[in-house]
Structure formats: C-alpha cells, structure tokens
Amino acid sequence: MTIGPKEGWQVYSSAQDADGRCICTVVAPEQNLCSRDAKGRQLRQLLEKVQNMTQSIEVLNLRTQRDFQYVMKMENQMKGLRTKFRQIEDDRKTVMARNFQELKEKMDELQPLIPVLEQYKTDAQLISSFKEEIRNLSVVLAAIQEEMGAYDYDELYQRVLRLDNRLRNCMGKLTCGKLMKITGPVTIKTSGMRFGAWMTDPQASQRNNRVWYMDSYTNNKIVHEYKTMDDFVANTVSRTYNLPFKWEGTGHVVYNGSLYYNKYQSNIIVKYSFETGRVLAQRALEYTGFHNTYPYSWGGYSDIDVMTDELGMWLVYATNQNAGNIVIAQMDPDTLEVQKTWNTEYSKRNAGESFMICGTLYITNSHQTGAKVYYSYSTKTSSYEYTDIPFHNQYFHISMLDYNARERALYAWNNGHQVLYNVTLFHVIKTEDDS
Template structure:
C-alpha cells in the first residue's frame, strides 16, 4: 500500500501541466473505512456533460419552491389579485366579528339588566308575601251587632245604639278637604316595604271627585279608559322607549307631529318624527334627527318646538331645538339623583322624568335630602331653571311610574300587573297628597313610560314593545 502511495505521488509530481492543480482527500466512506481520493483536472475538457446530475436539478426545484413559499408567507404577493381578495375577505370577517361582538355585548347587558329586575321582582314578591301573611294574622275588627228595630220607636222616635257600640263606627273616615295634612298623609310612607304600596292600591277605595261627566277644566282624574295599541316596535331597541306630541308645536313642524325615541342601548341618540298618527301607526318616519348628547331612559318630552331630555349618566337637562337641530340650553337639576339612584320600581335609570301639562314643564325626581321621596319641580321651559319645588310623602321606587295632569301628580302602582291602580295623587296647588284608587291596565305586562298628552288629552304609554294610549276623564274643578 505504501509503495502504491509513493508511486501515485511520484506521478503527481511528474504530471506536467496538471501537477500544480492536483488534489488528494482522505476521509471515511459510508461504511466507516478510511478512503483516499485523488483528483486531477482534465487537460483537454473544459466541462463535463450533465454537470450535477438529476439530484442537483431536483435540489434547485425544491429551493425554487421554498423561495415561493417564503415570499407568500412574508406578504410578497399581497399586491396581486389573490392577496387583494384575501385582504377583502379578512376585512369582511373583521367587520362581521365586530358586529357580532357588539350584538353580544348588547344582549349581555340586556341579560344582566333582566337578571337584576328578576331579583328585584323576587324581593318584592317575598316582601308582599310577608306583608300578606302579616295582614292575615291580624285579628279582624269586632263586628257591630245589628240591632232589630224597636216598634216603640218607629213612630218618629230615635233609635238608640246597642249597648257598648260606637254610634260613629259605621262611618268611613274621608280625607279632609280643608287642608288637614294629618288625614292626607300617605300611609305607605310609614311602612318599610315598597311592595305595600301596590297591595294598598288593591284594597283602598276613595270616592271619585264630584261630577260624572268629563270636564274641559282642570278637575281631578276620574277614570282611565282601556288601552289602545297604536303600533309595535320593530326590534329589540324598542322594548322600552318614549313617544310624544308637542301640545304647542312650532314651525316647521305641525301640531300633528309624533316623535319617538327607542331607549334600549348604550348610545341612544336617534329621534324619529312622523307627520301624523297614521304615519306613526304605519311606521314611516318623515324625519330622523341625531341628538348631540346621549339620552338617559324614558323621561323625555317635547314642548314649544324643543325636545327636553336627561343626558346619559348625569343630572344634566338638555333643551334641543327641533327647528335649528342644535342644543338651545342645558342645566343641572340641583341635587337630583341619576343613573339608578332613585328610579321607578321597574328600573331603567328612570331617575328624572320630564312631562308637560296645562301649567307647563315639570320634572319628577328625588334627592338624598328627600331620602327617596318624590320631588316635583316646575321648570322654566327656556332656561331650564327650577321655578318652584314640592316634596311629597311617597317613595319614588315604590311606584311603577307617574304622570302630571293640571298640576296634579298621579302614580301607578304596578308596571306588570294587567289590572293595577293609580294609587296616589299630589296636588301642587294645595301642597297636599292623598291615596286614590283608579283602575289602570297594563295590556302588555311591562309598562316603562306613561305621560300625559295635552294635545289629545290622552295618556301615552310604552308597554313592552307596544306604544299604547288611554283616554282620560276629569271631574269638575273644585271651587276655591
């Protein structure tokens, strides 16, 4: 072996032109044995045919394919037709995802609110059950024995009462109309359970005001008719809302114009206008305005060409001029609770309720100083400044809703009971309140808005997706 190696090296050294380009390698072969390799360039051929062989060509093809894949992954083809369609598809998917997330958030918020309302209803039912048991456990008052007529006294003599009976026990005490506040105080305020107010409405009977026919003046409320459904909301945003009519309309809108706001959602700003009741019933708005500030709940109203509403999450009142489509005035309602501090019993952030009657613009709310009792304030319709306030003796969260007619506040006991009562009246002229018992129906079992409409002398209400109206009858005004 050594001899052969020496001979090879000698041949290399004597190889003429190629001796300076010869090369010798040593390495293990595939079986692990040592192998020597000696290469010498050809003195005549410049290149070999089929250099690299099929393996090199396959390697080049694989490298080319790899380069194409790397270019695609790095966005090298984004500008091509396939990249453009892919970008559009991603944009559409993102838009659909955002829409689905928004709807999910809305439904989640609605679910949480409904769960809170369910818990509130369960608490009220439990309180009413306990109150009912307490009332049932109370002993019945002693019955007055019936005294048979005495023949000796029927000839014109007076009949004497039975021994030990009270001659005045058969009389029913009635509220004093001469200003005695002790007999007019609402007894519900003295009890701890808000549910007692609704129970009281079913058992209390107060005589209606004098006069059996409807009076064009400002007497007390005598009765409320059966509800008439005008239309149904189109989507979930209309489960709660407010619809209104301006009793003193201002150009460019006529006196028949109907306005509507759907109040479900976190960004409530759309105000829909309808030329008349027919178009409102058909659901064809002639005007859609985008309000500059978000609306809180169902307490808005229209008056003298302006929309009055509460700005979301604040005690700020806004007067929005419908003609110029701009904010005309804004002012905080002093000390008023907001965003769930003192709502009606149905909830819905109904802390501030604005309304209009024969005497102007009103706000119904409560404050910490009033400890949750209803406060009534008459507002300047131009500046929104408080002109005068009254503090009642009935808690705001113990009633379902309220409305004002002729300067008198009326409260409704339940927002879900199909047959409930208007159970309390407060007269701002005399600064006195008293319990009343006027039948009222919630046709669709969830009444979230009730307001007096002076233009048609009706009550407008929003009852579980439905916009309904009630005719009202007033008694003759009482002489001063």
C-alpha cells in the same frame, strides 16, 4: 352365446371368454318403453302442471307487487288528503277566531270614546247655556237702547264684554280637572324594544300632528319623526335627528317644538330644538339622583322624568335630602330654571310610573299587571291623598306613561307596544261671583 332378452328388453352389453362363450349379458328396457308407460305420462303431466303453476305464481307475484305499490300510493294520498282536510278545518277555525278577535278589538277601541264623548257633551251644554245668556242679553240691550240713551247702552255693552270674558275663561278652565277614570288602552303600534318613549307636542296647533319616537332607554341618540299618526303606524319616517348627547331613561317630552331629556350618565336636563338642530339650554339638577340611583320600580335609568300639563313643565325625581322620596319641581321651559319644588312622602323606587294633570302628580303603584293610580299630590294645596283608579296593563310592563294636555290622553310604552289611554276629569268651574 348371447341370451336373447325378453319382450320389451334389449341387450345393453355382453361379455365373452377366449373361446367365444357368453359370460354375462346386460339387458335394459327399450328406449321408447318409458314414453309409453302410464306412470311416465302422469309424471310428465305433473311436471308440466308444476311448470305452469310456477309461471302462474310468478305472474301473480308480479301482479301482487304492482297492486301493493298501488295500494301504498293510495294510502299515502289518503293520508295527505286527511292532513289537508284537517289543516283546512284548523285554518277555518283560526280565520273565524281571528275575525271575531278583530271585531272585538274594534269594539274595545270604540268603548273608551264613550266617556270622552259624554264629557264633551256635558261641557258643550254648559257652553251653550252661556251663549244663550249672551244672546238673551243682546236682545235686552237692543230694546233698552231704543228706550234709553247711548250712555246706558255703553255701560250694558261693557257688561256683555265682561260676560263674554267669563265665558272664555270658563272654556279655558274646562281643560283642567281632577282625574276620575282611565279607559283603554288603544294599541297604536307594536315596534321597537321592550322600553322606549313616543310623544306628540301638546303646544302644537291642531293641524300639526307630528309624532316623535325614541327607542330604548339608554345608549341611543336617534330620534325619528313622523308627520302624522297614520305615518307613524305605517312607519313612514319624515325626518331623523341625531342628538348631540345620548339620553337616559324614558322621561322625555316634546314641548313647543323642542325636545327635553335627561343627558346620559348625568343629572343634566337638555333642551334640543328640532327646527335648528341645536341645543338651546342645559341645566344640572342639584342633589338629584341619576343613573339608577332613584329610578322607578322597573329601573332603566328612569331617575329623572320630564312632564308637561295644562300649567306648564315639571320635573319628577328624588334626592338624598328627601330620603329617596319623590320631589316635584316646576321648571321654566326656556331657561330650565327650577322655579319651585314640593317634597312628597312617596318612595321613587316604589313607584311604577307617574304623570302630571292640572298641577297634580298621579303615581302608579306598579309597572306590571294589576297596577293602579295609588297616590296623588296636589301642588296647589301641597297635600296628598291615596287613590284607587285602576287601568288595564294589557302587555304587562309599562316603561313610560305621560299625559298630553292637548289630546287629554296618556301616552304609554307597554312592553314594545305604543298605546293610548283616555282620561276622564271631574271639572269644578268657579265664576267671579263664587266665594
């Protein structure tokens, strides 16, 4: 027989023998017993809480990830703002520094004009005194004419003419003098290679302000022309010339409408007319070193230097006969014939650059920083002296330095910059009455 289970239990399975007797009975709790059990309820509640917490954690995780991305985005924006603020601050300082630098450069450009204006003021006072003397003499003439005859008037009139001629001669002499000071430079333009030459024509009229530009010291034969200095600064080329021969060095000049230069790999001077586009003359300089035999200290095939001043055209070079020292030659600008030479004792290779003013050659001791006019040779007295006239080598390497008598200025090519220096001359004026 099957044994009846106790309360709360039920028969799960039973086994009987062949006679129907109960051998084993398996009982189990009733199906609904665990659902009513207190511990079962707690377990179910805990399970629900765990599920709720899992969902909450997932929501919190999603929210945290979203907030983290937002924070990262804000951090990047803050970094960008800090960079912009820093850039704005740096730009402000840069703009202020640039503005101050521009003001300083303008002041520096005006500064060299002061001694020039003072010199002109002195010259003007001297000329005014001559004019006052003429006016006074004219008044006396008028009074004497009334009292004396026409013959005496003519004689006095001739005296007036002689005085007027003296005045004009004096005005002509004011353009000459001894170099006392170099001021500047004023940077006109920055262009071209490290070496080159630029110039105006000292023989041109005041209305003719053409500028010529020759880039590099060799392997080139292109010359650019500009109508005015403003066009030169703006790089507005008016004409371009293709020379028949390449040039060598940077010692070129334009004089009375023609270009004078050293022909490439030779000791030949060429005169080229801008008006006709033809070579007007050529002449070889006998015994003259060329192609870096006796250059200036910076090299660049600067063996032969053509120059002009108030007295005409000059050549500066060196020869073996003068032991490599500088030779000065006065040259006829029409025929290129050498009229007279002077041998100096200054080594061409030790000179930085040189230029002529009023028949005197001035030589710098270097082409680099710290250079000064160290030596001068007067062709009038055939004598030399050591000088100490400093000038500011702003860009550290001068490869061309040439005097323009009309402008009373030095044209220079300084490390790819085209600059101008003003010069102050000491005038010694002699009249016919001086011994």
